[in-house]
Amino acid sequence: MTAPLKIANAAGFWGDQPGAAARLVAQQPDLDFLTLDYLAEVSLSIMAIMRAKDPAAGYAQDFVAVVRSLAKFWQDGGRTKIVTNAGGLDPLACATAVRAELAAAGLAHRKVAVVWGDDVLAALKAGGKDFRNLETGAGLEDITSRLVTANAYLGAEGISAALRAGADIVITGRVADPSLTVGPCIAHFGWAATDHDRLAGATVAGHLIECGTQASGGFSTDWLDVPDNHSLGFPIVEVSADGSCVVTKPAGTGGSVTLQTVKEQLLYEIGDPGNYLSPDVTVSFLTLKVEAVAENRVRISGATGRAPPPTYKVSATYRDGYKAHGMLTVFGHDAVKKARHAGEGLLRRLQDNGCVYREHLIECLGTGASVRGIASRVSDTHLIETVLRVSVAADTKEPVDRFTKEIAPLVTCGPQGVTGYASGRPKVMPIFGYWPCLIDRALVQPAVKLLN
Amino acid sequence: MIPLRDIAYARSGDKGSSANVAVFGRTPAAYRWLREHLTAAVVENHFKPLGVGAVTRYDVPNLEALNFVLPGILAGGGSRSLRIDAQGKTLGMALLELPVEAPAALCEKRAAGPNRPA
Numbered sequence: 001m002t003a004p005l006k007i008a009n010a011a012g013f014w015g016d017q018p019g020a021a022a023r024l025v026a027q028q029p030d031l032d033f034l035t036l037d038y039l040a041e042v043s044l045s046i047m048a049i050m051r052a053k054d055p056a057a058g059y060a061q062d063f064v065a066v067v068r069s070l071a072k073f074w075q076d077g078g079r080t081k082i083v084t085n086a087g088g089l090d091p092l093a094c095a096t097a098v099r100a101e102l103a104a105a106g107l108a109h110r111k112v113a114v115v116w117g118d119d120v121l122a123a124l125k126a127g128g129k130d131f132r133n134l135e136t137g138a139g140l141e142d143i144t145s146r147l148v149t150a151n152a153y154l155g156a157e158g159i160s161a162a163l164r165a166g167a168d169i170v171i172t173g174r175v176a177d178p179s180l181t182v183g184p185c186i187a188h189f190g191w192a193a194t195d196h197d198r199l200a201g202a203t204v205a206g207h208l209i210e211c212g213t214q215a216s217g218g219f220s221t222d223w224l225d226v227p228d229n230h231s232l233g234f235p236i237v238e239v240s241a242d243g244s245c246v247v248t249k250p251a252g253t254g255g256s257v258t259l260q261t262v263k264e265q266l267l268y269e270i271g272d273p274g275n276y277l278s279p280d281v282t283v284s285f286l287t288l289k290v291e292a293v294a295e296n297r298v299r300i301s302g303a304t305g306r307a308p309p310p311t312y313k314v315s316a317t318y319r320d321g322y323k324a325h326g327m328l329t330v331f332g333h334d335a336v337k338k339a340r341h342a343g344e345g346l347l348r349r350l351q352d353n354g355c356v357y358r359e360h361l362i363e364c365l366g367t368g369a370s371v372r373g374i375a376s377r378v379s380d381t382h383l384i385e386t387v388l389r390v391s392v393a394a395d396t397k398e399p400v401d402r403f404t405k406e407i408a409p410l411v412t413c414g415p416q417g418v419t420g421y422a423s424g425r426p427k428v429m430p431i432f433g434y435w436p437c438l439i440d441r442a443l444v445q446p447a448v449k450l451l452n
Numbered sequence: 453m454i455p456l457r458d459i460a461y462a463r464s465g466d467k468g469s470s471a472n473v474a475v476f477g478r479t480p481a482a483y484r485w486l487r488e489h490l491t492a493a494v495v496e497n498h499f500k501p502l503g504v505g506a507v508t509r510y511d512v513p514n515l516e517a518l519n520f521v522l523p524g525i526l527a528g529g530g531s532r533s534l535r536i537d538a539q540g541k542t543l544g545m546a547l548l549e550l551p552v553e554a555p556a557a558l559c560e561k562r563a564a565g566p567n568r569p570a
Binding site: 266273285290375431432 | 457461462463465466467468469470472474476498499501502510512513514515516517519521529530531532534535536537542543544545546548549
């Protein structure tokens with residue numbers, strides 16, 4: 001029987017802890033793989049905007065710094081491999097930067113591979129009618145001219161091919177998050193595409209670690225009870241040849257891996273637990289068995305899988321105007337009343353100056369504004385302080401830009417006790433509409449290339 | 453009445469302009485009570501002020517959990533929503549504030565210690 005494959009996650013999103021990868025390999029040098037996930041639903045549209053200003057910015061540049069941080073470990077004989085979707089819109093550019101970093105560290109022999117073919121923008125632009133919005137049922141034709149990105153969630157196939165070809169670092173564009181874990185399992189255990197239950201098990205393992213420390217105590221309902229929660233260990237799955245796994249974390253790190261943290265993360269961002277759709281396999285979570293087998297070790301077995309859908313899911317984005325959020329702190333008696341009145345006055349002043357907004361929102365933070373109308377415990381009149389947050393959205397940039405310049409003057413023209421303006425004017429941000437749809441697999445050609 | 457958090461824990465996440473909240477019984481008995489009383493209608497009514505659509509409930513007995521899918525609750529979600537919580541990070545906590553008429557006996561386990569058995 002083959003030993004379990006040890007796969008850790010060192011980044012759950014673009015902006016996660018920069019030191020996590022180097023820390024993980026120092027704590028647990030026998031890891032087979034690190035996976036790093038950089039791509040949320042609209043991350044690629046942010047990269048598209050950055051790339052418009054700088055052609056080299058179509059990928060997660062943070063990853064190049066991660067490679068730099070691991071150089072010493074590899075120079076000293078470390079062998080942990082990496083699978084990441086840091087390639088974003090431009091996996092080849094990312095790989096080129098990574099290879100330069102490796103060469104500078106005397107590690108040019110470490111092999112880098114890229115997986116691409118997820119970009120389906122041309123197909124969407126050509127065949128608008130076929131790409132109905134999965135949420136709204138709307139046709140694509142209204143927004144085709146405003147499309148910014150369209151990327152299919154590829155599966156594990158390209159990753160496993162790259163690893164079998166000898167890659168030490170695999171850089172992809174958009175792939176399904178769990179596939180970053182499934183790819184190494186297929187390459188290591190030699191599973192077939194029809195080994196549905198094993199693929200299902202590895203998909204569950206990948207799903208569990210894809211958000212980093214959310215599996216090891218982060219985001220927990222009982223977070224205050226999580227030990228040493230200032231230094232949570234990033235999660236590790238030890239996947240066995242039958243697709244079952246043990247979730248754990250490096251010894252001596254903070255956090256905890258318990259039935260509770262694992263069960264919470266199992267159902268994170270899940271729809272129908274009997275039909276979890278991934279490009280590798282359709283998984284049922286209803287057959288899972290979850291057991292605490294030792295301290296900070298939880299075993300998950302029993303996943304069942306069926307053939308995946310004949311389509312890939314596509315995450316497309318389109319330009320949809322501009323927005324800005326501004327915040328000021330208001331202190332004193334009647335703080336909430338004053339804040340709300342000041343926010344309304346600000347919007348009125350802007351409208352008097354000819355600014356038209358398609359949407360605006362005034363929130364008084366501290367009053368339960370995150371879920372307005374649901375769970376406030378005290379009446380607004382009891383609060384001596386609130387944060388006024390005003391937001392606007394418009395089809396064009398000008399009125400939003402004007403808003404960003406008119407909010408700070410509330411310090412002098414608003415009520416006494418307005419503060420918290422030191423961080424400067426708010427930023428105008430482009431809005432990206434999110435367009436989830438399906439594409440026939442025949443229209444997508446995943447490709448793999450080993451660069452050295 | 454007791455807050456739901458006394459007998460349950462939860463986690464929420466986003467999917468486009470929709471979200472899900474998974475709710476777990478803190479004990480097998482608490483899960484059985486939740487399965488009986490925490491219906492899709494109760495959850496939909498709780499989240500009505502946020503403009504939620506028709507809520508679907510999935511039972512996950514092997515995890516002693518219920519998963520609620522809340523369509524359209526994020527006012528556009530991710531990049532579009534103007535709300536402070538555009539991605540549903542707070543919805544689990546918000547559901548755990550729900551007052552429920554559960555028997556006090558269901559809370560006993562929770563008082564036992566910081567790392568409660570799930």
